[in-house]
Amino acid sequence: MSGAGRTAPALLVAGTTSDAGKSVVTAGLCRWLARQGVKVAPFKAQNMSLNSVVAPDGSEIGRAQAMQAAAAGVEPCAAMNPVLLKPGGDRxxxxxxxxxxxxxxxxxSYRGYKERLREVALESLAELRAGYDAVVCEGAGSPAEINLRDxxxxxMGLARAADLPVLLVGDIDRGGVFAAMHGTLALLEPADQALIAGFVVNKFRGARELLEPGLDMLRDLTGRPVLGVLPWLDGLWLDVEDSLALSVDRGPAAPPVTGTALRVAVVRTPRISNFTDIDALTVEPGVDVRFATAPHELDGADLVILPGSRATVADLAWMRGRGLDAAVADRARRGRPVLGICGGFQMLARTITDEVESGAGTVPGLGLLPTAVRFAExxxxxxxxxTAYGEDVRAYEIHHGQVETDWSDAGAPEPFLDGCRRAAVWGTTWHGAFENDGFRRAFLTDVATAAGSAFRPAPGTDFAAARAARLDALGDLVAEHMDTGAVLRLMEQGAPAGLPVVPPGGPVRR
Known part of the structure; x- marks a missing residue:
């Protein structure tokens, strides 16, 4: 698309709400463009997420941007998500x-960072536009958050500064999509409206002919076309950005092959992070994954996972307040498998000393592993x-807590990845370990044996292939259900001149 010395074309995918489908549409566009031979990069100026990953350049970026890079067939890097906010509490x-x-x-206090971060975001976008043929940008939340516009x-702050045409995505499954699209546009000031070039309806189920009159009316009301109606498809997106996108179930488990399911309960703490660690379990035939927030929801589970946490001490206190600590400890005493990952591993320790994240000092952990945790600045x-179980493992680490294991403990701990195992309790700081197929199958076999389950993993499950297939499906959605010619013209030429302003289009004059 772009030639030598030319700034690469770009567009912004915005949404009427959080979880409207911005990440999915961005990934789909990246996949479709890559299939056309375009060297494309994803970009999200500012992301608020507890799901992150370490890129090859050593930077921590949002997990969704890493997977959009995978959709584009390029390595993720810091420039693709220059600002990442990781909530540690409500404020x-x-x-x-x-x-x-x-x-x-x-x-x-974040307001004091804004001007610096604006410069970082624009510099990062310019870096990508200089090194790629095209850039697909993803917005955050909704552009109609008028209290945050300044x-x-x-x-729209990014779109205005970089002169980006904007596609507005709405989730029709929630209902009210026409009101959301028209209302979003109407709340923007005229200069922002001038960059909103078209709409995309996401998660549509039903007969297209029944929707068509509404699409025509929206075009008549706004002067902008609907450039795509994407049908509802289950199980398209792994790597979601935050726990708001979690349902009670992570998604339908793969159908049992052996006839015996392995039941996995994941403790869903308020500040759960990197819960994408379990994505590889959800595609394993016969593994049934569910989230749990109460002790009785652990009943019958063959494996309980304590996942990552952005606030280990606070989430451990939350578990104690609900009796989940006692339920997990009781399982361990009865030899029922428990796995802690990163923050969950820290919770399994005897003591946690934290003057960094919570400022709580030293607090008791669950005491299920002979370890002590101290948070580093x-x-x-x-x-x-x-390696583990004789299998190669590649992973990534993101943590302040440093874990020390007492290898002389009478409980005879054994090494497990970078952590340890004692009896049926495992702990590691490594994220993404389950994405290694051989390790995942070996670990699940060990868990099934310890739990007395007849489950055995099916040979041949390939998580990377499953993820690639889902990214291909996103590319197919764009190819089959979006006006790709119009999208390319927007990227090359920008938003059309003279788009009408939809009232009110600015503050009410009194």
Missing amino acids: SSQVVVRGRPIGEADAL GDIAN EKTLARPRG
Whole structure:
């Protein structure tokens, strides 16, 4: 698309709401463009997510942007998500800039970062546009969050600064999609409206002919076309951005092959992070994954997983308040398998000393592993490799907590990845380990044996292939259900001149 010395074309995918489908449409466009031989990069100026990954350049970025890069067939890097906010509570977030944490901020103090972060975002986008043929940008939340418009760097603030045409995505499955699209446009000031070039209806089920009159009316009301109606398809997206996108179930488990299911309960804490670790389990035939927030929901589980956490001490206190700590400890005493990953591994320790994340000092852990945790000021970001069960494992690490194991403990702990195992309790700081097929099958076999289950993993399950197939399905959605010619013209030429302003289009004059 772009030639030597030319700034690559780009567009912004915005949404009427969070979880409207921005990530999916962005990934689909990246996949479709890559199939056309276009060297394309994803970009999200500012992301708020507890699901992150360590890119090959050593930076921490949003997991969704890493998977959009996979859809594009390119390596993820810091420029693709220059600002990442990782909530640690209801009012504060860790601010990660170009892959490195620079501090904590609440909603008010974050304003002081805005001008610097705006410059970082624009520089990162310019870097991508200089190195790729095209860039597909994803917005954050909704551009109609008018109380945040002045400092916006992710939606119309970015579009205005970089002169990006904007596609507005709406989720019809929620209902009210026409009102959401028209209302979003109408709440924007005229200069912002001038960049909204078209709409995409997402998650449509039903007869297209019944929808057509509404699409025509929306075009007549706004002067903008609907450039795509994407049908509802189950199980398309792994790597979601935050726990708001989680249902009670992560999704339908793969159908049993052996006739015996392995039941996995994942404790869903308020600040759960990197729960994408379980995605590879959900595609394993015969593994039934469910989330749990109460002790009785652990009953009958063959394996309980304590996943990552952005606030280990606070989430452990939440577990104690619900009796989940006692339920997990009782399982361990009875030899029922428990796995802790990163923050969950830290919870299994005897003591947790935290003057960094919570400032709580030293608090007792669950005491299920002979370990002690001390939080360090500097965050560990790494892409380790190792072996377990005779299988190669590639993973990534993102944590402040440093775990020390007492290898002389009478309970005879054994090494497990970078952590340890004692009896039927395992712990590791490594994220993404289950994506290694051989390791995953070996671990699940060990768990089934310890749990007394007849389950055995089916040979040949390939998580990378399953993920690639889902990304291909997103590319197919774009190819089959979007006006790709119109999208390419927008990227090359920008938003058409003279798009009408939809009232009110600005503040009410009194």
